[in-house]
Amino acid sequence: MRKVELYRFSLPMEAGVILRNQRLKTRDGLLVCLTENGKQGWGEISPLPEFSEETLEEAEAATLGWLHSWVNGEQAFESALPSVAFGLSCAMGELSGFLPQKADYRKAPLCNGDPDELFAVLGAMPGEKVAKVKVGLYEAVRDGMIVNLLLEAIPDLKLRLDANRSWTRAKADGFAKYVQPQFRDRIQFLEEPCKTRDESRDFSRETGIAIAWDESVREADFVVEAEPGVAAIVIKPTLVGSIQRCHMLIDQAHKAGLIAVISSSIETSLGLTQLARMAAWLTPDTIPGLDTLSLMQSQLVRPWPDSELPVLDVDALEVVWRR
Numbered sequence: 426m427r428k429v430e431l432y433r434f435s436l437p438m439e440a441g442v443i444l445r446n447q448r449l450k451t452r453d454g455l456l457v458c459l460t461e462n463g464k465q466g467w468g469e470i471s472p473l474p475e476f477s478e479e480t481l482e483e484a485e486a487a488t489l490g491w492l493h494s495w496v497n498g499e500q501a502f503e504s505a506l507p508s509v510a511f512g513l514s515c516a517m518g519e520l521s522g523f524l525p526q527k528a529d530y531r532k533a534p535l536c537n538g539d540p541d542e543l544f545a546v547l548g549a550m551p552g553e554k555v556a557k558v559k560v561g562l563y564e565a566v567r568d569g570m571i572v573n574l575l576l577e578a579i580p581d582l583k584l585r586l587d588a589n590r591s592w593t594r595a596k597a598d599g600f601a602k603y604v605q606p607q608f609r610d611r612i613q614f615l616e617e618p619c620k621t622r623d624e625s626r627d628f629s630r631e632t633g634i635a636i637a638w639d640e641s642v643r644e645a646d647f648v649v650e651a652e653p654g655v656a657a658i659v660i661k662p663t664l665v666g667s668i669q670r671c672h673m674l675i676d677q678a679h680k681a682g683l684i685a686v687i688s689s690s691i692e693t694s695l696g697l698t699q700l701a702r703m704a705a706w707l708t709p710d711t712i713p714g715l716d717t718l719s720l721m722q723s724q725l726v727r728p729w730p731d732s733e734l735p736v737l738d739v740d741a742l743e744v745v746w747r748r
């Protein structure tokens with residue numbers, strides 16, 4: 426016998442979390458729980474405003490359609506909406522056991538440029554020291570200075586930088602000019618420096634700074650391939666799709682000699698712990714980009730180890746559908 430439960434959640438965010446053009450006050454989404462033969466599988470479906478193409482309403486309608494088929498024992502096909510495909514594949518992955526339990530709870534800390542704060546976090550981090558810094562929000566000179574400062578202060582540190590396509594070539598060059606040449610190879614990669622892929626490729630060729638694809642991975646014409654200067658692809662499953670699709674992209678990346686970084690789309694602790702399990706399984710040699718829990722004011726159903734945020738129980742959630 427199959428059973429389903431669909432819940433809606435809305436968790437308050439910390440003040441001041443801004444996504445592209447809007448302030449994110451709450452993180453809204455759906456939790457699905459599938460039950461069959463005494464086993465349960467959970468999944469989170471939470472399209473990210475400004476990043477996902479689908480709205481939460483569209484995701485809910487598609488999820489309900491899928492759940493109706495599944496609970497009636499009919500064939501349920503993979504949804505074309507990435508957030509739905511991801512959440513349902515997690516629930517199926519737990520139910521059938523293909524999503525392993527073992528998790529990689531390491532995370533590349535998101536750093537705002539304060540070396541003392543980063544030093545404290547990295548001190549508690551075993552193994553490889555890698556942090557992520559957002560660039561492109563302020564002046565390129567300031568970004569360059571922060572990168573120098575951090576790399577100078579912490580000699581075994583490597584940095585991942587993320588410009589989210591915010592620079593013109595001239596601005597990106599301005600940034601590169603300020604980074605001391607001896608530090609450039611400690612930039613593990615810079616995600617999407619320029620507005621177009623070609624500009625980003627040129628930037629990497631001329632500066633020697635390695636780049637990574639993030640937004641590009643979600644574009645229809647994107648193919649995973651080895652290219653000069655490209656070090657990595659970033660995979661945000663809520664924006665990309667099912668575990669199976671992410672697995673395929675990761676395999677393609679590894680075959681091309683690229684790093685694949687599993688990264689957050691600001692999921693709740695439930696989705697984040699599942700991303701940590703995907704990372705342990707599919708990208709065991711790479712620290713995932715999952716340092717986003719502290720942007721929220723609480724966790725949901727499953728706690729992330731070491732987080733002191735309160736955990737909201739499933740009983741507190743609104744039931745959308747139960748069968």
Ligand SMILES: O=C(O)CCC(=O)C1=CC=C[C@@H](O)[C@@H]1C(=O)O
Nearest residue numbers: 557589688689690691714715716
């Ligand atoms: O990639 C990481 O290490 C954390 C995730 C992260 O930086 C982001 C997640 C979702 C939206 C953005 O605000 C941001 C990004 O630009 O990649």
Ligand SMILES: [Mg+2]
Nearest residue numbers: 587589616639
């Ligand atoms: Mg990015």
